[in-house]
Structure formats: structure tokens, C-alpha cells
Amino acid sequence: MGAAASAPRLTRLTAADVDPRMTYPIHIAHASHPLRFAYAPAMRKELGRRANEFDLIHIHSLFLYPQYAAFKVARDHEIPYVVAPHGALDPYYRRRGRIRKAITDCVWQRSMLENAAAFHLTAQRELELISDLAPKVPRFVVPNPVDWRDYVDLPDPRTFTGPFLGARPPSSIIMYLGRISQKKGIPALIAAFAKVAPTYPDAGLVIIGPDDEGLTPELRSTAEHLGVSTRTTFIGHLGDRDKRAALAAATIWVLPSATENFAVAAVEALAAGLPVIVSPGVNISRELASLGACVVCEPEPDALAADIAALLRDPDRRLSLGAAGRQAARRFSPESVAAQMVRFYESLLNRTPSGQTT
Numbered sequence: 001m002g003a004a005a006s007a008p009r010l011t012r013l014t015a016a017d018v019d020p021r022m023t024y025p026i027h028i029a030h031a032s033h034p035l036r037f038a039y040a041p042a043m044r045k046e047l048g049r050r051a052n053e054f055d056l057i058h059i060h061s062l063f064l065y066p067q068y069a070a071f072k073v074a075r076d077h078e079i080p081y082v083v084a085p086h087g088a089l090d091p092y093y094r095r096r097g098r099i100r101k102a103i104t105d106c107v108w109q110r111s112m113l114e115n116a117a118a119f120h121l122t123a124q125r126e127l128e129l130i131s132d133l134a135p136k137v138p139r140f141v142v143p144n145p146v147d148w149r150d151y152v153d154l155p156d157p158r159t160f161t162g163p164f165l166g167a168r169p170p171s172s173i174i175m176y177l178g179r180i181s182q183k184k185g186i187p188a189l190i191a192a193f194a195k196v197a198p199t200y201p202d203a204g205l206v207i208i209g210p211d212d213e214g215l216t217p218e219l220r221s222t223a224e225h226l227g228v229s230t231r232t233t234f235i236g237h238l239g240d241r242d243k244r245a246a247l248a249a250a251t252i253w254v255l256p257s258a259t260e261n262f263a264v265a266a267v268e269a270l271a272a273g274l275p276v277i278v279s280p281g282v283n284i285s286r287e288l289a290s291l292g293a294c295v296v297c298e299p300e301p302d303a304l305a306a307d308i309a310a311l312l313r314d315p316d317r318r319l320s321l322g323a324a325g326r327q328a329a330r331r332f333s334p335e336s337v338a339a340q341m342v343r344f345y346e347s348l349l350n351r352t353p354s355g356q357t358t
Helices: 041-049 065-076 098-114 124-129 158-165 186-196 216-225 240-249 264-271 285-290 301-312 315-332 334-349
Strands: 057-060 081-084 118-121 139-141 172-177 203-208 232-235 252-255 276-278
Touching: 041 065, 057 065, 065 081, 065 098, 118 124, 118 334, 124 139, 124 285, 158 203, 158 232, 158 240, 172 186, 172 240, 186 203, 186 216, 186 301, 203 240, 216 232, 252 264, 252 301, 264 276, 264 315, 276 285, 276 301, 301 315, 315 334
Parallel strands: 057 081, 081 118, 118 139, 172 203, 172 252, 203 232, 252 276
Antiparallel strands: none
8 A cells, every 4th residue: 555554545556656766676565455454465475485585574563464464474484573663652652542452462463572583663762662562672773764965955945835825925934744643733833823923924834744634624723713724824745846845945844743753754854954843752852952953842832832933033043953953864864774774683683593692
């Protein structure tokens, strides 16, 4: 599937969707019902057929059929495997869908976690949040890669503002760019903008991203109720060039999530040189704040409004945050992350059966 398993509308991934630069073998296993669990029986068959080619299996995410299939093949063929939860074990998610997750745990997932060769986590905070689970399993923190070079030479911002914001765009744009999801805290951002709007009449709020959960009508109603609907623009999914042009046009970029395992979109905004505000729920917020690369703010309207207003009235502060953000984004370059991942894999493959390194 080319969309989240929970999305109301699903599109089929085809070979034409695969980046031609990817020269290694890729097998597309189409999902069938029940789609909610990404059930793709052809995936398990293909993994089993090729099992003798694998020294290590890296299982991404949890609770769906592809993870079960990979685990079963790894166990049946005695192949060591790594589990990357991608935030699925954070306390925020453990409180949701408890019955379904309890059944999954009893049937297979608890065994998968407890017998993993290691957990791959993308932030130190994620490591801390799951410290109570499978404590004997080694943990490694390797971040997600973001190529900062893609955000150095950005398109002319007018290629975004003209088509999407009209002939007279706001002089200051507060931007959210990411999936439209319940956890993202977008209502708090709209409420914060409503508090800022009277003081900054030339500012606008732009909310960009695909809406898998059907929340946009409710968010529009919130903006209407708060009196900022004419200054709040909702834009769906943008292609790569339009997204980069949107970042070029933004004044401040905000992510007030209740939880965010890594936040690739935030690193992209940093790489674009934007002043970034994130919530403490963004797992890399502490590292970024220690580098002076972002503002960390509670995802509440009053706090967000105060930090947004402070940046709007301080262009020098925006510039200094942007410069620090560009520098911080380089830490996540593909070359750096790949080197860390190679060391991670080698450390696992060099272990003897007793768990001692050779």
C-alpha cells in the first residue's frame, strides 16, 4: 500500500513508484483484506523463498502483518533480527487500541520483542520511553537520515505563494507542514494563531499535509469559531518541489505534537534555515535545543502564542535560530547515518551465539 494502513483511502504502490536510484532488489507485496492490518501474504512467501540470502532482518514498526511475517521467517530460519518500533511503543500509543494490542502481544509480538537481537531507536528519548520493555534486549540509537543538501538552494517562494496564497500573500507565514493527525496538536496551533493575529494583522497561518484521518473540516470549524478562517489556509499534500518552495516562503515553522518519534519534517525545516518551534513530545527536541537549533514549547495555545509572537518581533533571533538549525541538520546526513547503521549491524553480526563480541 502507498498510504498508512489506517487511511480511509488507499492507493496501490507499483514498480513505477520506486525511485530508479534504488538498484537493490525490491519486492512489492500488495495488501488484501483485512487492509487495516496490511495483510499481504505474498510478503511472507517471498521472504521465506529468499531467507538463505539474509544475514540479518530489520523489522520496522509493529502491530501489522508485515512485521509478523518478517518475525516468523526470521524465527523459522534462525536469522537474527532487529526491531525498530518507530515510536509505536511510546506511552502515548500504548494507551490506544489496548485490546487489539494485547491480543497481538499474546499471540506473537511480545515474543518478537523479547527475542530480538537488538532494538533500533531513532532518538535518546525513545530509548528512555521504552526502558521498561524487554530490558535484556540491547538498544542502539541511530537517527533517521535527512539530506540537508536538498534544502540549501530552495525555489523562489513566489512559486508557492502565487498558486496557493493568491496575489497578496501574508507578509509573515506561520507554517505547519506534515500529516494532519490527531496527535499533531493543530487545534492548539490554530488557537495560538488566533491570539497572535490581532497584533500581527499581516501574518497568516498555513497548514500543509495529507489528511488521512479526515480532520480538516473540524479544523476549519475551529478557525471559523476563533475568527481566523480568512487568515488560515489549508493545503493538502505537496510534491517535493512545492514543499521546498513552501519552506522557502515560511517565516516560522511549528510542530506542537503530543508525541513525535523523530520528526523528519522538523529536520527538513531546520535544513531550510527556518526558525523552528517544537513541543517536548518531539523526541529529538532536547538534542536540537542543546544545539540552539529550535525553541521547545509546551503544545498549549498561550505558550505557543507567546513564542510565535516573540519570534515575529525579533528577526535577529529568527536568523540565529535558522543558522543553528542548518548546522544541526547536517548531523542527520545520509552518509553519517549510514556509517552509524553499518557499525550497528557489524556489532550484531560479530557477536558469538553466547552474546559476546568476537
